[in-house]
Amino acid sequence: MNRPDPDWYADLKGEPLRVRMFTPELAARIHEKAVRKAAMSEAPLSRRALVFGALAGCLAAIMLLAVQQNLLPWPGLAVDNSSVEMGVHTSTAGGGRDAATETNDAGTANEPEHVETDSASSETGSPFRSEIPTLRVEEPTLTEWQTLLDVSYPELQTEILHMESVGDGRQIVLSRNITVIDDVLHGVLAANKFVWKGDGWQRSGLSAYTDQINMKDTEFQVITRGWSIGANEQYIDGFMGFVLDPAITRVHVRDHLGNVHEAKLFPEAEGVTTWFVITPEPSRIQYVVEGLDENGNVVYGESISLRSMKYDLGKGSSSTLVP
Amino acid sequence: MADEHWRHLAGLDPLSLDQLMAEYGQTVWNYAFLLVKHRAMADDVTQDVFLKAYRRFGEYRGEASVKTWLLRITHNVSMNYLRSAFFRRALLVDRIRGGGTGASAEQEFIEREAAGEVWRQVFRLPAKYREVLVLQAKYGLNIAEIAAILDIPEGTVKSRLFTARKRLSAMLSKEEMLHEPT
Numbered sequence: 001m002n003r004p005d006p007d008w009y010a011d012l013k014g015e016p017l018r019v020r021m022f023t024p025e026l027a028a029r030i031h032e033k034a035v036r037k038a039a040m041s042e043a044p045l046s047r048r049a050l051v052f053g054a055l056a057g058c059l060a061a062i063m064l065l066a067v068q069q070n071l072l073p074w075p076g077l078a079v080d081n082s083s084v085e086m087g088v089h090t091s092t093a094g095g096g097r098d099a100a101t102e103t104n105d106a107g108t109a110n111e112p113e114h115v116e117t118d119s120a121s122s123e124t125g126s127p128f129r130s131e132i133p134t135l136r137v138e139e140p141t142l143t144e145w146q147t148l149l150d151v152s153y154p155e156l157q158t159e160i161l162h163m164e165s166v167g168d169g170r171q172i173v174l175s176r177n178i179t180v181i182d183d184v185l186h187g188v189l190a191a192n193k194f195v196w197k198g199d200g201w202q203r204s205g206l207s208a209y210t211d212q213i214n215m216k217d218t219e220f221q222v223i224t225r226g227w228s229i230g231a232n233e234q235y236i237d238g239f240m241g242f243v244l245d246p247a248i249t250r251v252h253v254r255d256h257l258g259n260v261h262e263a264k265l266f267p268e269a270e271g272v273t274t275w276f277v278i279t280p281e282p283s284r285i286q287y288v289v290e291g292l293d294e295n296g297n298v299v300y301g302e303s304i305s306l307r308s309m310k311y312d313l314g315k316g317s318s319s320t321l322v323p
Numbered sequence: 324m325a326d327e328h329w330r331h332l333a334g335l336d337p338l339s340l341d342q343l344m345a346e347y348g349q350t351v352w353n354y355a356f357l358l359v360k361h362r363a364m365a366d367d368v369t370q371d372v373f374l375k376a377y378r379r380f381g382e383y384r385g386e387a388s389v390k391t392w393l394l395r396i397t398h399n400v401s402m403n404y405l406r407s408a409f410f411r412r413a414l415l416v417d418r419i420r421g422g423g424t425g426a427s428a429e430q431e432f433i434e435r436e437a438a439g440e441v442w443r444q445v446f447r448l449p450a451k452y453r454e455v456l457v458l459q460a461k462y463g464l465n466i467a468e469i470a471a472i473l474d475i476p477e478g479t480v481k482s483r484l485f486t487a488r489k490r491l492s493a494m495l496s497k498e499e500m501l502h503e504p505t
Contacts, residue, residue: 006491011442014439015353016353016438018436026366026369026370030369031337135497147497150447150490154430
């Protein structure tokens, strides 16, 4: 980099935090573990076996407790949020696929988790409750939109891939962050809604998923995630996901009335294609997601039944592969 | 302590480990936290880094500084933690407890304890941009060293640095525009 460093580079020479977090207690804990591990590796086999056996017993007990309390992790979490606008609770929901019909890289049920938070109660005491970033530019540039997304959802860490106007002063933004490591796709997909509030753009809703998908060991050539953002019967729905089969060059979604909604496809450098479609209301009962090859032949089909994901939050939806 | 000292050690004894932690403990913790943005996880990453260093110090060949070697281990351990479904869930739970679209406890910690507005905005950058920026600006590493730590091509480092600078500059200049409604 031959460019001169920006002025703010000097600020980064110092420590990021005002407090020292590497404490003497943490150092002592590490020291103790290091010494104990070293001692264990030098212990006679019989003693090591005893220690290992005891540890394995403890681990088994912990696993049992974890299973009983449903604490074990699973990949493929869905993160849905409610949005807060000046104290008004506007629920934001997202659909998921039935755990019994979806598989993941581990070959086990992949159960996207639906989370509904009541902002009005959960944010009590939070200094961030009414701090909604506002972008006071009527026609922002992509960089400005990205900045608004970054500060609106600091933990999301996604990049804008596509934007679509859904009416005056309403924008749906598709953002994502994907990495492929050893044929496992680690992806975050988010449908974000931003609204014009008269004097600036603000976040208005989010439906996001995190996924871990073994691309060589999944029966789904098209990964589908339903999203829905809105409140007071004014929802905007759609689907998004990934195309894993390079032979699939088009994806569309058919609703129960026979309407076909062509998805937009976004090829990624990682060899994965992201897809996105908005499905105008009132089609919210039964959908078929189809993948087509370059000749227009349907080479993949998946039937998705939304069990009123907006009105019955948390129960999600079901999905069946079409032969 | 000079790098020369560490280069000539064949392995670490408990006393050397204490010296290593005294010298680089905060560096490793800060870098881990910049990557994972979670205090408990940064503690665990730091612990794993020094346990690995203690066990495998013989693998340190002195080609890079011991700090760069530790940063590379920290990067790898942090990435493993972040990829783990368990920690995805732990972060999610934390986020829910913190209040949905509001700030999590970790986000509140960052907002409260970040050393100035520039660092506060750095924490808001996506991880891949945050990381290259910090390695260059704070740790003073060159492109080749950053590429070695992250195990990515130098061209990718340059591209990420360019984007990171551009985005952070935009975020800092938009500070006045992005303000909360009354």
